[in-house]
Amino acid sequence: MIMTNYMDLLAANSPWNLILFMVIPVVAAEALVAAEFYALFLGEGKNAGWRKFEKQLGIFAGVYFAGVVTYLLTSVVPTLEWKGLLDQIAVISYLMGIIPLGGIALLELGILWQNMPSEKRAQKHFQLLIGFLVISHIAMIFGMVDPTLSGWSPEPVHMEMPMEHNHMMH
Numbered sequence: 001m002i003m004t005n006y007m008d009l010l011a012a013n014s015p016w017n018l019i020l021f022m023v024i025p026v027v028a029a030e031a032l033v034a035a036e037f038y039a040l041f042l043g044e045g046k047n048a049g050w051r052k053f054e055k056q057l058g059i060f061a062g063v064y065f066a067g068v069v070t071y072l073l074t075s076v077v078p079t080l081e082w083k084g085l086l087d088q089i090a091v092i093s094y095l096m097g098i099i100p101l102g103g104i105a106l107l108e109l110g111i112l113w114q115n116m117p118s119e120k121r122a123q124k125h126f127q128l129l130i131g132f133l134v135i136s137h138i139a140m141i142f143g144m145v146d147p148t149l150s151g152w153s154p155e156p157v158h159m160e161m162p163m164e165h166n167h168m169m170h
Contacts, residue, residue, distance in 0.1 A: 062105020084152025
């Protein structure tokens with residue numbers, strides 16, 4: 001089966017690329033969702049531990065993903081041979097995940113929205129988190145699609161075969 005560059009990257013160097021580029025960022029984001037819900041469930045006064053965990057995890061996730069995106073933009077993306085529109089949507093969506101995830105880290109570090117009331121900051125945090133999950137799922141969906149569906153076709157494989165049989169050994 002023909003795969004997008006997104007899937008090629010995840011499948012290469014198995015299982016490490018999958019762990020580094022998919023498992024760690026997505027598990028961090030999903031753990032943030034769980035911590036957010038749990039902190040809301042506990043209510044003010046009882047959620048300090050969850051808020052601290054959420055803050056540390058948000059900083060880790062944003063900084064980690066910034067490193068991943070930097071690596072991909074400098075070492076991988078320049079070497080890609082695009083496999084059509086679906087392939088581009090998958091890769092670009094994945095890379096765009098740095099906007100919301102980086103935003104969460106900047107929010108937690110007090111760089112963004114530092115003068116905003118805590119309730120509004122929590123709302124921004126949740127919106128950024130939802131944004132990352134939506135963008136990452138768009139990348140996953142388009143990354144799993146056969147790139148030929150958007151009209152791309154692979155280059156035909158040319159194999160050199162000597163036509164002179166006088167060099168064959170018997």
